[in-house]
Amino acid sequence: MADRVLLTGISGFLGGHVALKLLEAGYIVRGSVRRMEKSDKVRATLAAAGADVSRLEFVALDLLSDEGWAEAMQDVRYLQHTASPFVTTMPDDKMELIRPAVDGTRRALHAAYTSGVGRVVLTSSMAAIMYGHAPDRSAPFTAADWTDLTGRDVTAYVESKTRAEREAWSIADSFGRRADLAVINPSAIFGPLLDDDPGTSVGLLKRLLDGSVPVAPRIYLSMIDVRDVAELHLKAMTTPDAGGQRFASAGPTDSMHEIANTLRKAFPAFAKKLPRFEAPNWLVRFVALFDKDIRSNLGELGIVKRIDPTAAESLLGHRFITNPQMLKASVDSLIAQGVITPPDAS
Template identity: 40%
Template sequence: MNTRVLVTGATGFVAGHVIVELLEHGYAVRATVRDLADTKKRAHLVDYAARTGAELDFVAVDLTADDGWAQAVSGCAQVLHIASPFPATPPADEEGLIRTAVDGTLRVLRACAEEPGVGRVVVTSSIAAITHGHRESALRTEADWTVVERSPAYQRSKTLAERAAWEFVGALPAERDLELVVVNPGMVLGPLLSPDPSTSHEPVRRLLSGAVPGLPRVGWSVVDVRDLAAAHRLALERPQAAGKRFICAGEHLWMRDMARTLSEDFGPRGFRVPTRSLPDRLIRAAAVFDRGLRLTVPTLGQVERVSADRAIHELGWSMRPVRETLRDTADSLVRHGVVRAPRRAASGVGRAVRAEV
């Protein structure tokens, strides 16, 4: 029998790619969803497993309730806890966001600690738990932690949830040798597996669709979801990963650089990608009316500088070029109908998509 791994948040963007990565490498996967009756959101995973003969089943649990977690982890040798709230706009209930992230992580870990067969848990955190709230600019590593007192709600939620995970595992009795590994990704881009985009796709969607008149002075340290999925598998497999955090993110990419790349690649296909930068004061003014822009205001002008050296050297991990990630992200948004192709180029795009399939 193949090693069975529990993956939380099956219908999420990252979790979906992680499930495919595990199935491709011979793992049996049990994946959590909130509603077993909602089959549409997981149909692409069911189809993939059926086509490849992989072993995949689903269990209904909720991060806000204790019910079902013991049954979910039963029979699993390893657990990947990926599910976590990721708001598209500033949350109305900041404390609720933080509570869900922290309590959900602890529910998963408690269930794992009580299941003797579970030897390792990999928790998906974020560089949001590393890079924010510092007064000085520096290259950040796994030794750094976000300063929660000077950070927005989402960054606080990731930091406090990860700290709670380390504290919980550190307090377990010596005879319960549960291993914890944490993966800290940057801004996750890459192709969709279904027509349901992630919040992280929003900048690319807005650029391709011309939904912004110009570019805010924001940027991110980007990681391709396919590379991130590989990092999660390696975090399960490498013995030396136990008890460590792993940053998975590349160089900082300004939105203006993202726009130029997309303009070069998609301009010939009829997409009018804005490349003009806008002053911070205009972004702050526009954010009053655009809730999606409000998330960018606290990070205007900030640079995310992180080192992925530990993941590269200790996990044997690698990243593909960011231009490839951007191109594949944009192609995917068009292919899945998230962004409509320009009318005069639609027939050509359609032929290209059919050729890819």
């Protein structure tokens, strides 16, 4: 009998790819959705991606409700907890992000350890590692680093991911199960979409390609392909030595201008839409007075953060997919899903 995995957040970008990896590896996947009416779309999406959905189950779970968690853990050997809110525009009330992230993690891990689940894999973020540090830091960030929540660049999202991961380790320790928790800390996740929802990260590429960003702000992104992140979740679940560890997961850091140039080379039809120049910081700060999305990310201006992915690549068993490859795969899927249309095809 195949082992059963409870996968929270299966309808998300990463959750869908984790489901594909698990089904491909022969597991029974019990995916959680907030409302059961979402399950038909998720099943159809995974089937279209080539998954054997005969081993796919669904349960309704809410990060803010105790209902159903104990039942969802029945006959489950592993928990993959990927569900957590992700935005680029910060809410007026930071608890709108922090409460579901922290409370959801508490509910998921408490239910898992109470029911005797063997290994928990938590999706955290580089947000829990590389904020609140000196802006001129040149040393790469590793799993040994933690975000300092008193730092000036800490947003509600950064705080939500940091507090949620801290909560996970605390709960694991309280059950004496620290060695049975593995945490994946990815940077910005790109790669091929499974449906027509571009989400937050790939949605940024859509904005670049449709001309919504006339000049590139001096913002730098460390990136990783969703397929590598999903495989890391599988490897962290099944590799004995991965327990008790965090895995800082990111490839090289590129500026928004470099990303635009990579897209211009791969997709010349969009060349006129993509930004050709970098905007000076003073201009970005001025525009931020009228644009909440930009205002939420002013702390990123001019700050280059680099990550040492050695441990994650060792767990994966190969080097990460390169930035140009993942960006091309992202845009190819945007086109294939009908989210964007090349200008010459209009």
